Amino acid sequence: MPPDSSPSSAAGKRASPHSTVRRDLACVAAIGVIAAVLCATLDFGERFYRWTRGAERFQVDELPPTLFVLASGLAWFAWRRYREAQRELTRRRELEAEAERLLADNRRLASQGIDAQENERRHLARELHDELGQYLNAISLDAARIRDLAAPREPEIHRIALALMQSAHHVYREIGGMIRRLRPTGLDEFGLPGALEHCVDGWRERLPGVSFTLTVEGDFSTLGDARNITLYRLVQEGLTNISKFARNARVEIYLVRTAGEGGEIVVTMADDGPGVDLSIPRKGLGLIGMRERVEALGGEFHVASEPGSGFLFCARVPVPVPTQASPVAPNAAGEPAGAAANSEK
Template identity: 75%
Template sequence: MSSDPLSSSSAGSPPPQSTVRRDLAWVAAVTVLAALLGASFDLSEKAYRFTRGMERFQLDELPGTLFVLSIGLAWFAWRRYRDARREVRHRRLLEEEAERLLADNRRLASQALQAQELERRHMARELHDELGQYLNAISLDAARIRDLSNGHEPEIHRISLGLMQSASHVYREIGDMIRRLRPIGLDEFGLPSALEHCVDGWRERLPDASFSLTIEGDFSDLSDALNITLYRLVQEGLTNVSKYARRSRVELFMVRAPRETPGSAAGAAVPIDEIVVTMADDGPGTDLTKPRTGLGLIGMRERVEALGGEFHVASEPRRGFLFCARVPAHAGLTEPVN
């Protein structure tokens, strides 16, 4: 996981005024203590008597030289302090710019995903309404031709049967395309029903795996962007199971519930209405420290973070795979939904 830029900025910020005053107080205290010790033990006289016999080596000029050296070191430290302050300000500006660019990038990614899903829904409707209608008409006409031939024209009867089979095959293929473009039942019956249908489909495709789906909460007032994000999240997770954990036990949990977080006023708890999606399997797992060539996890993270959520994964070799996404329940409501 990437480090928080705000925490790194605060770590590199200049010390507060209280810390500066405390340090100055320590310097003043040490100086006064040195003066008291010098007065008590007559350090200057002792140093003079020690260096007076070595005047030919100019050691009697050592105190003055050390004083100039201390002034020079203080000037050097002050210059470095100014440079450090300037560098901290520059770093803070760069981090603010990076945060702004990251927010713009996520907003653009969210708009691109919404435009993609809108186009997919439009194409699914066109395929269902236009091509489905004409394919149904072709099938009915072919059945009418078959009935009219009445066995007297074997060639026409055979061709009409072929047309009916071809129309049925194309209709099934279009149905598969529509399901890939737009989840079945998502618009008509809601997110829970669409997820149950999706999991049932994977139960048929992966008979060696076991699936458990638990859904708690009300999902009726979610935005279309959030609905499709949650569905695609589960869909991508199940696709990864089919690739890497075909014989595993998969547990999928989705809940909508408020989560209390510490508030800013008098430590009061602030409830946050959020949706949590967790999927875990006991498959072979993976080493997350190694680079991955696939874009599935990256796409899942981008979808979740584009809506202001959090996405976390955990996995180790031979110890399964788990991902958890937290998304605000109001995400996407401010965006135009068509």
């Protein structure tokens, strides 16, 4: 269908203010011509003169010129108002376009800031694993060697060696926890569904009183790293909030990607816990960080909750259509992150 004959194009033409003005002027001109023809046919001027001859002292016969001047003034005033409305409408459109541009710039800057933050997290996690991890392992091995050599002769050295090994193991476990918080475990190796399964399994062990259900539908193998990290962080933040406010609830997590190229991804997490009153301002930054993550990718974030009725959040993240210039593939240098995973609601 040609562009000019499309329904949206036709609707736009019907809604055009210039076409409406031309149509109204044509109607006024047509009515004026019809009125002139009828007055000429019916001799309206002579009949009006005969009707008003008896009221000559009131100057009623001078009424038509007065009405003509009044109509001309009203037409001039209406034209001025129309021009002012057109200028105001043009200015409003310019302001709306500027607001859209500023909003797009703000989203772009927010996305770049999140990318930079997540890149720094990845670098820090790699440094912790490669540098400190190796040195701690070497310290543990040396302490074990000292323990084995000193066991039959020096009990005090043996005790110090054991304490040194325990300290090294403790620091190693702490570093492992930091690495997992900085960079999701298994996201690069097993993809988003596998990383989410691992994350939920970890929370199953920590919260035995909570029933978790994870449902993943669709293909997530072609997502960029930015969306993978955002979706993972959303679920991670939601599970952190569950541990704080709904430790005996039933939690359902849905992650769905619509079929076809592009489309969108919908993430929903619902629980039947105590719920919250959303009208009361909260001190934590968890929900704010989740919303910023989603909106930085051009998505929408909604929450719903009432006291005693559980809590639900839903995020809709669009997926751009891949092009030859910028194929959709995991990007090793760009993934968003927002507020810390352990922040509050």
